[in-house]
Amino acid sequence: MSAKLASSKKGPTIKPKMPDTRYAEFIKSHYIDAENPLPTTNTRIKGEHGEIKMGGGNFHIPDHEYPTFLKLYAEKIVATNELENLTEKQLEEGAILIDVDLKYGLDVKSRLHNETHIEELVDILTDELSKMLQFDENTNFNIYIQQKPDVNILEDKGITKDGVHVVIGVKVDRRTQSDLRKRIIPRIQESWGDLPIKNVDGWEDVIDNAIASGTNGWQMYGSRKPNHDVYRLCNIFNIRYDTDDNSISRLPISLESFDIVKNIEQLSARCTTHPAYFFTSEYITERSNSPVSITSNRQSTAATRRITGTTTASNMEILRISTPEQLKEALANFLDELVMPQEYEMKEAYDYTMILPDSYYGIGSFVKWIRVGWALRNISDKLFIVWVAFSAKATNFAYSSISDLFNSWQTFDLKNPKGLTKRSIMHWAKQDAAELYKRVRATTIDHYIDQTVKAITLDNLGSDKSARGCGDSDLANVLYQMYKDEFVCVSVKNNVWYKLKGHRWVENDSGTTLRKAISTIMRDLYWNRASAFMEQATSIDPPDEERTKRLQEHADKILKICERLGRANEKKNIMTEAKELFYDSDFIKKLDSNPYLLSFKNGVIEFSPDGGGVFRKGYPEDYLSKSTGIDYAPVNEQNDAVTIAEIKDFMRKLFPIEEIHNYMWEHLASVLIGKAVTQTFNMYIGIGQNGKSVLMDFMSTCLGDYYAGVPLPLITDKRTKIGGLAPELLELKGARLAVINEPSKGDQINEGMMKQLTSGIEPIQARAPYMLQAVSFVPQFKLVVCSNEFMVVKSQDHGTWRRIRVVDFVSLFTDKPVKGDSEKPYQFLIDRYITEKFASWKTVFMAMLVDIAFKTKGVVKDCDRVLSASKSYQESLxxxxxxxxxxxxxxxxxxxxxxxxxxxxxxxxxxxxxxxxxxxxxxxxxxxxxxxxxxxxxxxxxxxxxxxxxxxxxxxxxxxxxxxxxxxxxx
Known part of the structure; x- marks a missing residue:
């Protein structure tokens, strides 16, 4: 018995079709090379299949294009059993993937495990999951078992290999997958003890840790390693939970009823639609009590690192400055007084500020200049002297204006809404004074390295040979100075990190990139310092045996630190201490919270509440994680003439009625601004081949991360409890277009939830399974439902119906359009490859929408057709x-x-x-x-x-x- 791959019905004889190259063209267009350095989502393994050679490579397929990729892949590779060697990079939160790797002696010529072994494995997995996750009466997910046709006999290696691939349709984080692996290993050893495995590390080696930890890619269904058989779907089990007796049921699903091509996403490692469940209290306790390195009675916490103390260059003294000499003296006094480790932060702010180019303080630089002042005031009120010194670099600076500067300084809000910080100044310096930035940064890091090796120099060498050197917290502080402008820890308990990539903050799995830097970049810094001491030791002239010995001893101490930085346990301890330094409790709250910012690959559109806007560089303080995934380029009427004409034709055919056509242009443009100006809930209504789905595919292509699919229960079920587990709500934070697709006839809208989601004022709360506290945010999205049928609205109150806007999709796209049809007057020839044009349209279309949004400020003018359809809908209910x-x-x-x-x-x-x-x-x-x-x-x-x-x-x-x-x- 095998799962369905494609329909086997015979049809009439037709002419041979041209080869379908869509998959090949798609995968080629997403190839990554040195000129296109994007994150890898898929890897093709280089190798041979008999006489067929297949080249390798890495590919980046954006999330919003992944369903298209899977569809093309399934139709081209899975349905035809064509050769392919693709793997998928695992998600930070995704399906549970288990690779069972069985190795036997060469005497084994056939498969030893049977259906009973498989069922025992499934039972062990579901039993352990029920102890980790809160299952209830709504629990419903599938487990997919894949195996090769037979064992793989490797004469050259002296072993026979067999294996099982397991995909569990439950979304969990990487930590949970690793913990599940640890739990099941002893139980599988007991259950499968009759199998004579020869794995080097015994049963510990049977369940692949590289898959559980997420470091290795997952073989895509239908792909294979070179010269290997492909894994095929052998079993599907549907898992349910009975709350009456707390039992789990394992129901087999017929493979004949499962269409692999249509359901390929369920077998993908990058599937995002699996259900998520909250952790059990027992498992939360287990995670909390996991061994970590803790230094008791620590004083160097983030709270105690705030700037304290006084300086001689007080603001009153600064006001009396009238000459460059007086300013120089006051600044020197200020810097000389910064002797406490905590105060070095202010010295660093000064260093980065003073290397900013004249575009930040010269003529015509007001916007940048004032932002520098805001950032300095946010760091410390004591930095007024730095702002004066920075301002004095301008050729037209007048010392008589210092009192005016002070008055402005006093009006700056210490926690201004712009969120400018020292990180902002560092970013500006890095962008606009790169070489000077590198020098300052190196000097700053050297200072903290000196702290860890007790500032060892020829002049202050000590005689203490037994000193260990430094603690984990000291090394963590060096790491912080190196990467404080690039990394943020948002959850100490759950080890959740973000990294600045371009102008976007992207989640970084457990700070893995930062952890790797400890044993590479950071260790190199210490190695260079040790090398410098050794070089000094060999170049003393005249020779001095005692000084040479002392230099060598200190070089040895630094080399011991180098050794520490390469050990796994030491790196773990340093990362534990680093969490406190990098921690920002408000980071998630700030992320994607500005409704007037729209992120593109090459910059940010900043809309103005008063109309218009600008396209500018992105900054760390924008706190953007989402992106359209495309570049922004203003409309060029001449160069883009053909594309503009095609887009206008597309929209005109979708909306042939003039007033609806104009309404939809404004409505789609309003999506770009995250303010619910009109508080509407748009319903796209139309039956069959009317363009609704195509339009939403196009918007998804254009909006990228800002487009979100909304599960129907979100507006049909009762409201989620405040602070309750609602990862589907959390995914809507910062989204601009939220789409509900094809509800069933009779589905009823929860009016209260609909009002909350469209208010633009009322915050909603949600949290993911790993979060201990809920995140509160105001929805920025425009809510849309695409449906053949009207949903049921029981309420007739004004608050409900003033929001609803019905947009009738009246066009019919068909192979044989009929003119003059009184029932369907708007018929057009269908273009079955229309979606392939979206890639070339998206940049121009977004620029057209931006221009409209600049003019309308996100306001959509109602039209009679839409209001009339909405009223008719209301009256029908x-x-x-x-x-x-x-x-x-x-x-x-x-x-x-x-x-x-x-x-x-x-x-x-x-x-x-x-x-x-x-x-x-x-x-x-x-x-x-x-x-x-x-x-x-x-x-x-x-x-x-x-x-x-x-x-x-x-x-x-x-x-x-x-x-x-x-x-x-x-x-």
């Missing part, structure tokens, strides 16, 4: 209005009580709608609005129930007593 129109008439002598209304409404609703009855209080509130307050006369007067339809009446007479003017907006 206005059951109270329908009831009044059907059953109540004006009657000057009439009077209706609540009991009568309740009886009549329940009867009418059951006949016309069926299902659960609405809350009768909603009907009472509606009646109060329409016919006056009930409480005054204990009845609604002037109305009565319409007589039965069998009652005789004159059809030709107008019945002025009928109530036909009930408006849903009366609510």
């Amino acid at each position: 206005d059951y109270v209005g329908d009831f009044i129109r059907d059953r109540i008439v004006i009657d000057s002598e009439g009077k209706l009580t609540k009991q009568t209304i309740k009886y009549e409404f329940e009867s009418w609703y059951s006949s016309n709608y069926g299902g659960k009855l609405p809350n009768i209080k909603e009907i009472h509130a509606y009646m109060d609005k329409k016919f006056g307050k009930y409480e005054k006369k204990r009845a609604w007067v002037g109305i009565s129930i319409r007589a039965d339809e069998t009652t005789e009446h004159d059809d030709d007479d107008d019945d002025d007593d009928d109530i036909n003017d009930v408006d849903v907006n009366d609510l």
Whole structure:
């Protein structure tokens, strides 16, 4: 039995098609080389398959393009069993991947494990997972088992190999995968003890640690190593959890019912749609109590490193400066007083500030100059003297203006919203004074290295030969000085790190890059220092045996530090201490929080609340992690003429009705600004081949990380508890377009959640499984649902319906468009390769949207067509209005009580709608609005129930007593 790869139905004979090159072209276009240094997502293993040679290489496929890649890959490679050698880089949070590697003696010629072994493995995995993750009645995920057709006999190595690949459809972090591996090894050894394995490290070697830790790539389904068989899907188990008896059920799924090509993402290491579960309290405790290096009674914490003390160059003295000589003396006094280790931070701020070029202080530099002042004030109020010295570098500086500078300095907010810090000054220096930056940086790091080796020089050599040298915290401090402008730790407990890459902050798995730098770059610095001492020792003239010996001893001490920096345990201890230094408790809160910034690969668009905006360089203090993934380039009407025409034709066919066409241009442009100016919830409605999905694919291509798919339960279920586990909500932080795709008929909107998500004011809280505290953020996205059917909205209140905008997709894209069709007047020839044009359109389209957003400020003008469709939608759901129109008439002598209304409404609703009855209080509130307050006369007067339809009446007479003017907006 095998899983389905493609339909086997026979069709009529057709002419041979041209070879499908889409996959080859796609993978080629994402190749990484020296000129295109992007992060690797996939690697092709170089090798041979018989006489077929296959070149290797690395590839970068952005997240928003990965589904397209998987589709092309599955159709080209998996469905046809074509040769391919691709691996996938594992995600920091993704599916659980397990590589079972079994090695036997050459006497083994066939597979030794059987279905029972596989089932025991699955049971061990699910049992251990249930101890680590909180399973409940909604637990539902699959486990996929893959094996090769037979064992692999390697005569040259003297072994027979076999193995199993396991993909568990649960999203966890890297730490959890490693912990799971440790838990299952002894249990598998006990369960599979009948297998005569010959692995060098025994059962510890059977479960591949390189896969669990994420350091090795995962063989893509359908790919293989050179000259090896391919792994094939052998079993699928659906896992459920019974809360009544706390038991796990393992239900086999027929391979015939699983279409691999359509479901290839479920087998991918980079799948992002697997469910995530919260940690159990026992596992949280286990993680918290993991062995770490702790130095008791430490004083050098981040809190105690804040700048303290006083200087002689007080602000009052600075105000009396009137000559360059006085300024030079005051500055020298200030710097001389910076003797405490904590105060060296201010010295460093001075060093970086003073190397900034004249574009920061010369004529026409006001914007940059004032930002330098803001950053200095944020570091310390004592740095006013530095700002004066920096300003005095300008040729037009007047010493009489120092008092004006001081007045400005006093108005600077110590925690200004721009978030400028010393890191900002360092970044400016690095960007605009690169060579000087390198010199200052090297000098600064040397200072902290000197602290670790007790500032060893020829002039102050000591005689203490037994001194160990330095502690872990001292070495961590050197590491901090080296990389404080590039790394941030956001969770000490969970070891979560971010690294500055260009102008974006990207998550760095457990600070791995920083940890690697300890044994490479940092160790080289100490090695160079030791080499300098040894060189001095050999070049003393005249020879001095005692001094040479002392120099050699100190070189030996530094070399011992070099040894420490290469040991795994020492690196772990240094990283533990470094967490405190790099820690920023507000970092996640700041990340992607500015609604007016939109990040591109080559810079940042900064929109102005008053209209317009600028394209500029990105800065660390922008706190951007998301990116469109494309470059920004202003529209060039001449060079881009062909592309502009194609895009306009695309939009005109999507929206052939003029006012909807104009509305959609403004609506799509409003997405770029993260402010909910109009607080709308747009519904894209249309049945079959109308362009909704294509438009969303295009927007996803253009927006990159700013595009987010929203799970339907987010607006249909009850609101997530405040601070509860909601990783799907956390993924929406900073997103600009959130799309819900194809709800089913009858799905009901949770009006409260919809209002919260579209308010643009009310914050929402969410957290991922590894977070101990929730993150609060204001949604920046425009919420959209793409649907063939209208969703159910029970409420008729104004707050709900003022948000809803219905956009009818009236076009039909078909192979045989018909002109003059009265039912479908807007028919166009379908372009089945339209998505392939998006790559060449996206830069121009985004520039067009930016221009519109500059003009509209994110405001979308309502149009009659959209409002009319929205009102019709509301009226179609206005059951109270329908009831009044059907059953109540004006009657000057009439009077209706609540009991009568309740009886009549329940009867009418059951006949016309069926299902659960609405809350009768909603009907009472509606009646109060329409016919006056009930409480005054204990009845609604002037109305009565319409007589039965069998009652005789004159059809030709107008019945002025009928109530036909009930408006849903009366609510």
